[in-house]
Amino acid sequence: MESHQDDSLAVRIQAGDASAWEECIARYEGRLLAYVRCRVHDTAASEDIVQETFLGFLTSLPNYDPTTPIETFLFAIAAHKLTDWLRRHGRRPTFPLAIRDEEDRSEEPPGRARVASSLARSRERRDHEARIIHRVLRELVTGWQQSGQFERLKCMELFWVGGLRKKGGGGERGR
DSSP, X not given: OHHHHHHHHHHHHHTTOHHHHHXXXXXXXXXXXXXXXXXXXXXXXXXXXXXXXXXXXXXXXXXOOTTSOHHHHHHHHHHXXXXXXXXXXXXXXXXXXXXXXXXXXXXXXXXXXXOSOHHHHHHHHHHHHHHHXXXXXXXXXXXXXXXXXXXXXXXXXXXXXXXXXXXXXXTOBOO
């Protein structure tokens, strides 16, 4: 039922119906604001991002695909506006890694609680990920050596040392 209402709402907005525009704002503003506010933690900035979302919706309305629900369309625009805002303000959301490094349990993966700048967190995250990749690859290669799976070892060597990126690459080197 709501999909049919969305279709008529979009058509009415495209036709310039002010009450349809007010209905759209009343229906989606609260959810968009909650979505943005939980990521930005700044009420004024959240309201600005939601306003930019609605303006972006109006701007892109001529390209609106009626098979896409308005809610999906609005949240996609909001996600882009939110990303733009985070980039402008030098903030990147961080998520802890699911796998912890067995060798270094004293160091937690970078997260929101850290005070370091986003650049330092990014470097720490890359270092942490590199340690995990190193450990996993070492275990994988050791297992292959012990079980005599030398074809897999050759493929790994071609991938890492030779720079081949995909099977059947015909000698294509990584860039």
